[in-house]
Amino acid sequence: MIELEGASVVVDSPDGPVTLLGPTTLTLDERRVGIIGANGSGKSTLARLLNGLALPATGAVRVDGLDVATQGREVRRRVGFVFTHPDAQLVMPTPLEDVSLSLRRSVPDKAERRRRAREVLDSIGLADRADVPVHSLSGGQKQLLALAGVLATGPDVVVADEPTTLLDLRNTRTVADHLFGLQQQLVLVTHDLALARRCDRVLVVDDGRVVHDGAAEAAVEHYVGLVDV
Numbered sequence: 001m002i003e004l005e006g007a008s009v010v011v012d013s014p015d016g017p018v019t020l021l022g023p024t025t026l027t028l029d030e031r032r033v034g035i036i037g038a039n040g041s042g043k044s045t046l047a048r049l050l051n052g053l054a055l056p057a058t059g060a061v062r063v064d065g066l067d068v069a070t071q072g073r074e075v076r077r078r079v080g081f082v083f084t085h086p087d088a089q090l091v092m093p094t095p096l097e098d099v100s101l102s103l104r105r106s107v108p109d110k111a112e113r114r115r116r117a118r119e120v121l122d123s124i125g126l127a128d129r130a131d132v133p134v135h136s137l138s139g140g141q142k143q144l145l146a147l148a149g150v151l152a153t154g155p156d157v158v159v160a161d162e163p164t165t166l167l168d169l170r171n172t173r174t175v176a177d178h179l180f181g182l183q184q185q186l187v188l189v190t191h192d193l194a195l196a197r198r199c200d201r202v203l204v205v206d207d208g209r210v211v212h213d214g215a216a217e218a219a220v221e222h223y224v225g226l227v228d229v
C-alpha cells in the first residue's frame with residue numbers, strides 16, 4: 001500500500017524554489033494504477049516520489065508504512081523502478097550478467113545467482129538472448145531486460161515511467177503484456193491511452209497537481225477534455 005500525505009516536490013532554481021508537484025494526498029492500493037497527463041505536467045515527479053528517487057519537500061510518502069525519506073533503502077527493496085530509457089538501467093555486457101548483478105545482494109553464491117538470473121530471463125522471454133551482447137538487443141528486448149533486472153529483486157510494486165514510449169507497436173504490446181501480467185502492484189506512467197484504459201484506477205496530472213482520480217475511462221475523458229480546451 002502506497003500513501004501520500006500532503007506530499008509535494010520542490011526544486012531550487014536561480015529564481016527561487018519551484019514546485020513541481022503541489023501537496024498531494026492519495027492512497028494507492030489498486031493492482032494497476034495509471035498516471036496520465038501532458039508533457040511536463042509532473043507525472044514522472046509523482047512516480048519518482050513513490051520509491052524515493054524524489055523526496056517530499058512537505059508531507060510524507062509511505063510504502064507499507066515505511067517512510068521514503070527515512071527508510072529509503074527498505075522502500076526501494078519493495079518498489080522497483082523501470083525507466084523510459086532502458087540504457088539508464090543496463091550496465092553489464094550481457095543480459096545474464098545484468099540480471100545477476102541485480103541479485104548480488106540477495107543471492108551470495110555466484111552459481112546460484114546465474115541460475116536464478118536464467119530463470120528470470122526465461123520468464124520474460126529472453127532465455128535465448130541471455131549471453132548475447134546487450135547492445136545487440138532490440139529496444140523492446142532491452143526494455144524487457146530492464147524489467148527482468150527489477151523483477152529479480154523481488155519487489156512488491158513496479159513503477160514504470162513511460163516504459164513503452166520508445167517502442168513500436170509490437171514491442172509495446174509485448175512489454176505491456178508482461179507489465180499487466182505481473183503479480184505485483186503496477187504503477188504505470190504512460191502517454192498510451194490504450195494502456196491507461198487497462199488500469200483499475202487512473203490519475204490525471206496537470207500543471208503539478210492530480211486533477212482527476214478514478215476509473216480509467218472517465219480519467220481518459222478528463223485528460224482528452226483538458227487537451228481539447
Ligand SMILES: Nc1ncnc2c1ncn2[C@@H]1O[C@H](COP(=O)(O)OP(=O)(O)OP(=O)(O)O)[C@@H](O)[C@H]1O
Pocket residue numbers: 011013018020037038039040041042043044045046
Ligand atoms: N530537477 C528539476 N529542476 C527543475 N525543473 C524540473 C526538474 N525536474 C523536472 N522539472 C520540470 O518539472 C516539470 C514536470 O516534470 P516531469 O518530468 O515530472 O513531467 P512529466 O509529466 O513526466 O513529463 P513528460 O511526459 O514530458 O515526461 C517539467 O516542467 C520539468 O521540466
